[in-house]
Amino acid sequence: MRKLILPLMLLLPQPASARVPDWWRRVGWSEADAERSDGAEMARLAVRGAVKLRLQALAGDVEVVPGGDKQVTVKLLEGDGTRVSFREEGVDRVELLFDGVPALRCGHLCVEVPRQSAVDVTSASGNVALSGVGGDVRVRSTSGEVHIAGAAAAEVRSVSGSVAVAGAGGEVRVETVSGDVSVATLGTGARVAASTTSGDVHWSGSCGSGCRLEARTLSGDVALTVGDKSSFALRFQTHGGEVSDDLKLTVAGPRREGNLMARYGAGDGLIEAQTFSGDLHVSRRQR
């Protein structure tokens, strides 16, 4: 129960070598692979600007990153000779086809899109990483890890893989069954809804005016790592969980078993945390 996980990876400007997520290495996709073009299927599509990219995968890892402003570039490593092509619809909708079918079957796919593109990925198995695309993103995953960094709004539904979202500029909604959820937000007006059945939920950021954070898990823990600029009311509801508070919250309501109402600062934002058997951990974010 106290298995608190979640080192929040990602984002923030980093050298290229540091941008390779751990799971890439685990699946054997190194930075060197990203630079190698021999043996990879490559395809390019000229576009007018930001696109709405749709991509489905039955198997295989998917990465989407920003690239040139006027093109979509696709590189498929270890694709067993799969041909990649595009299906365009309207002025900005692009779907990827693999041997003419809209479902990736194997390999490691890297897609470069113009910044501010919206991305919609459906993955049955395999990892998904969307880094810095800047538009709204939606990921539906059955198995495999999902990492999202630098999107606008993010909506993720996953069954068994863990989900990490960092640096989203808009609303973040994450739902998993057994995977852990980790969300890091910028600014003080975050809007996050994260729920999981048996995973843990970890949020890191500042919560002030306009902030609304919902974190729910049945058997996992909720961990809040709070920045100094925060000002929020906290409602915690649990059946059998406990609270550890390193932030020294001000208890703001009658203390009843299973319920905690507290405040930090002026109480501008609102954090609602709910567990059934899991614990709530509140701590200060280290500078």
Next chain:
Amino acid sequence: MKCNAEKLEALVDGGLSPEEAAEVQTHAAACADCGEELRWLRSERELMRRRAARDPLPADLWSGVEARLHATPARSWARPLGFSTAVAAAAVLAFLGGRHAAERANPRAPVEVTQAPAARYRTVSMSTTDNDVIDQAEEEWRRAAGELEGLYFKERGRLRGREAEPIEEAMEEARRSIAEARRLAGRDVDARVAVLHSYSNYVQSLHTVVSNLEVVR
């Protein structure tokens, strides 16, 4: 107006006033995203209607809940039954949200619920307890999951090599996780509603996998 998935669903389900419906339709006609979502929702509802016609809901769907609850041992997840039941379960989820709100305002007020398309938009009065309703919803989700699992195993031959392994591991893990959550939740209404959301997530994921399988050779 901006794209609003709830309004699109409500439009398809006949849950909007004529004015609201006109507004949403006008927006969807001009907005590619909403237009596509609306087409998808309509085709999905049509599929569900056809399946419901083939496998109609039992007449005692809402009335025999308690009897079935007490008589029902653990059921097999793989039992294939009507897919339309997922829609009814979704309606129950929506109902529960409204019911909680209504009970906060007036704990003894009778609550009306409008069922989803599978129930032909009938409006019925509900007098059962929350747990009874949740029992029914849970049963419907399990049926939906069972049907989709059945479809998956029917089509899994389209997968190559070891493609099925991670998918089936995820399915197994989800089933285990939901079963454990259900055991943990006992008769706690809030926890059970959370479990229903887990069923919903699992069923939607199964639907996605099965849909993907249908496009590959």
